[in-house]
Amino acid sequence: MFLRKLLRFMPRSALGRALGACNRGDFAAAAALLDDLLQATPQPASDVVLYACEAHLECAREREAAGDWNGALQSLERAAALRPQWADVHLGLGRAHEHLDQPQRACEAYQRALTANPRYFEARLSLARLLMQLEDRAGALRQLQEAAQSGPAYAAPQLAELVRGLPAAELGNASANTRWEALFTTLLAGPPSPVAAGLEVARQALRAGNDALAIHTLKGLLAQHPEFPDLHNLLGVAYDNEEMTDDAVEEFEIALRLNPDYVDARLNLGLALHERGRDAEAERHLRAVAEHGTGNELAHSVLGQIAARSGRR
Numbered sequence: 001m002f003l004r005k006l007l008r009f010m011p012r013s014a015l016g017r018a019l020g021a022c023n024r025g026d027f028a029a030a031a032a033l034l035d036d037l038l039q040a041t042p043q044p045a046s047d048v049v050l051y052a053c054e055a056h057l058e059c060a061r062e063r064e065a066a067g068d069w070n071g072a073l074q075s076l077e078r079a080a081a082l083r084p085q086w087a088d089v090h091l092g093l094g095r096a097h098e099h100l101d102q103p104q105r106a107c108e109a110y111q112r113a114l115t116a117n118p119r120y121f122e123a124r125l126s127l128a129r130l131l132m133q134l135e136d137r138a139g140a141l142r143q144l145q146e147a148a149q150s151g152p153a154y155a156a157p158q159l160a161e162l163v164r165g166l167p168a169a170e171l172g173n174a175s176a177n178t179r180w181e182a183l184f185t186t187l188l189a190g191p192p193s194p195v196a197a198g199l200e201v202a203r204q205a206l207r208a209g210n211d212a213l214a215i216h217t218l219k220g221l222l223a224q225h226p227e228f229p230d231l232h233n234l235l236g237v238a239y240d241n242e243e244m245t246d247d248a249v250e251e252f253e254i255a256l257r258l259n260p261d262y263v264d265a266r267l268n269l270g271l272a273l274h275e276r277g278r279d280a281e282a283e284r285h286l287r288a289v290a291e292h293g294t295g296n297e298l299a300h301s302v303l304g305q306i307a308a309r310s311g312r313r
Helices: 014-024 027-039 046-065 069-082 087-099 103-116 121-133 137-150 153-168 174-189 194-207 211-224 229-241 245-258 263-275 279-290 297-310
Strands: none
Touching: 014 027, 014 046, 014 194, 027 046, 027 069, 046 069, 046 087, 046 297, 069 087, 087 103, 087 121, 103 121, 121 137, 121 153, 121 174, 137 153, 153 174, 194 211, 194 229, 211 229, 229 245, 229 263, 245 263, 263 279, 263 297, 279 297
């Protein structure tokens, strides 16, 4: 969420403490707090489930970076239990199982990722590579042909080479395997993405409380990519942290014009409007968030504060 003002809206609550830990980048603490909250709530709101899943995913990334694949697998399995339809979770599970020398479980995880999202290029390519390593030529070829039909344009030359060469490939040949692996590595790396890199810089800056750096980075990205709603939403968050609430409201509104279904931007807009005392407008947005999916605990909390401030029961 990154909004430091969240603690005003959720004073001394378990969710407030968990979100504060997320904003600081202490994902292990956040995951533990959120798990405790989920266990204590028979029907938790959708935002609490989402925050818990994201905290466990971040824990998995940290453990993966540290080479702790058993720990990463544990975090990913918890994330999968919370959000079984998230393709990214199953892709991560596939990677963890591969590193732990569990190829059959890795194949199953990649297949679950593709069931959730049949156009998930990275998952299909990962499955094809693993099948080649297992010398399942027919299975690998099917996956590569699917990838060639729906994959990105930059990948077309390498995919064509793989599809042409696989039927006659010597899968047990060390030099051939090195060449195939190099092709897969190139494809999975993908083209450089300045937007993704810039977003990560901005997120790290927000976690560190360096809103000036976040604003500078996001404004630079928006000069090149003005149609990205995520950039506008994060810029709004950075402005809001700097007490530039009117600018924040404008950015959240732009994010929603670009993507009317952007729940995070709508929630942030409702919170910013509430901060400005524009409760009627804030209530409209917060009610939309509260009624989305199975509800939103933060939105319900602020709606209760609006009702109390207006004297309503």
